[in-house]
Amino acid sequence: MTSSLGEREDPQATDEPGTEARADPEARADPEARDEPEARADPEARAGDGREAGGRPREPAVEEAFDRVVAEGGDRLARPLVPLLATGFVGGIDVAVGVLAYLVVYHQTGQPLLAAAAFPVGFIALLLARSELFTENFLVPVTARVAGRGSWPELVRLWLVTLAANLAGGLVMAGMIVVALPDLRPAAAAIGRHYATLGVSWRSLLLAVLAGVVLTLMTRMQHASDDLGPKLVAGVAMSFLLPAAQLFHSVLDSILMFTGLLGGHAAYTWGNWALALAWSAFGNLVGGIALVTSIRLLQVPHRVAAERAAQS
Numbered sequence: 001m002t003s004s005l006g007e008r009e010d011p012q013a014t015d016e017p018g019t020e021a022r023a024d025p026e027a028r029a030d031p032e033a034r035d036e037p038e039a040r041a042d043p044e045a046r047a048g049d050g051r052e053a054g055g056r057p058r059e060p061a062v063e064e065a066f067d068r069v070v071a072e073g074g075d076r077l078a079r080p081l082v083p084l085l086a087t088g089f090v091g092g093i094d095v096a097v098g099v100l101a102y103l104v105v106y107h108q109t110g111q112p113l114l115a116a117a118a119f120p121v122g123f124i125a126l127l128l129a130r131s132e133l134f135t136e137n138f139l140v141p142v143t144a145r146v147a148g149r150g151s152w153p154e155l156v157r158l159w160l161v162t163l164a165a166n167l168a169g170g171l172v173m174a175g176m177i178v179v180a181l182p183d184l185r186p187a188a189a190a191i192g193r194h195y196a197t198l199g200v201s202w203r204s205l206l207l208a209v210l211a212g213v214v215l216t217l218m219t220r221m222q223h224a225s226d227d228l229g230p231k232l233v234a235g236v237a238m239s240f241l242l243p244a245a246q247l248f249h250s251v252l253d254s255i256l257m258f259t260g261l262l263g264g265h266a267a268y269t270w271g272n273w274a275l276a277l278a279w280s281a282f283g284n285l286v287g288g289i290a291l292v293t294s295i296r297l298l299q300v301p302h303r304v305a306a307e308r309a310a311q312s
Contacts, residue, residue: 090129210248
């Protein structure tokens with residue numbers, strides 16, 4: 001009797017199915033659901049799976065390249081006038097060294113592709129000597145400006161001064177080439193005529209756009225690594241395409257036209273050169289900024305926003 005009463009007084013002693021689950025409502029809850037608030041409360045909980053706090057996939061290599069570009073671009077935008085002129089002037093000289101190699105090989109072999117293979121020596125000089133071309137400033141300083149560094153007038157100043165200095169350095173080298181190596185004059189005049197007579201057309205515009213894409217992509221590739229080897233590979237491969245495909249590049253083709261004009265064998269005028277310069281520079285800008293830089297910025301919109309917030 002006592003034992004029977006004891007069993008009725010102890011509700012935990014029953015073996016009725018489902019009684020334990022009803023007595024503990026949380027027993028039916030998903031254990032992972034109870035832990036979910038903690039996971040949401042800890043933004044670092046997902047750090048190990050390659051995602052940021054907002055769930056965005058992390059791309060460390062792209063973000064590191066962006067940081068390098070922004071830092072260097074800010075320095076370029078703030079560069080004083082005299083160093084800016086000097087950097088652009090020696091950039092023109094370096095590219096003209098490549099033009100010299102191109103003309104020598106073309107004169108000796110008559111093979112455009114062999115001559116194009118010699119041209120990258122100028123871009124190797126650009127890279128190792130730390131000089132700059134007008135078309136190398138479509139990624140680095142533009143990215144820095146979009147990220148809040150410098151100002152738009154500083155960017156325009158950088159473009160104009162660098163282009164003018166590149167052309168001045170190239171003109172000096174062209175004058176020396178035609179005096180020191182008169183045998184190269186006919187070849188220079190023939191090659192320069194091709195670019196001087198392209199005129200204003202969709203074909204010439206697209207050739208200039210392609211040149212802008214190639215050079216800006218080269219710049220982006222060279223900022224993807226701190227190692228010299230990959231930078232040299234990018235410089236050689238991409239610069240080979242300029243003369244090999246006869247792309248319309250504002251500085252390179254100007255130096256070729258200068259050499260033909262100064263050598264006295266040109267079947268074109270300084271006016272033809274000026275028109276070619278303006279049209280090719282416009283196309284280079286479109287190709288570099290619209291088709292490379294702006295799209296690359298879409299890879300890291302969160303980093304752009306963070307940089308802008310830091311600058312404000």
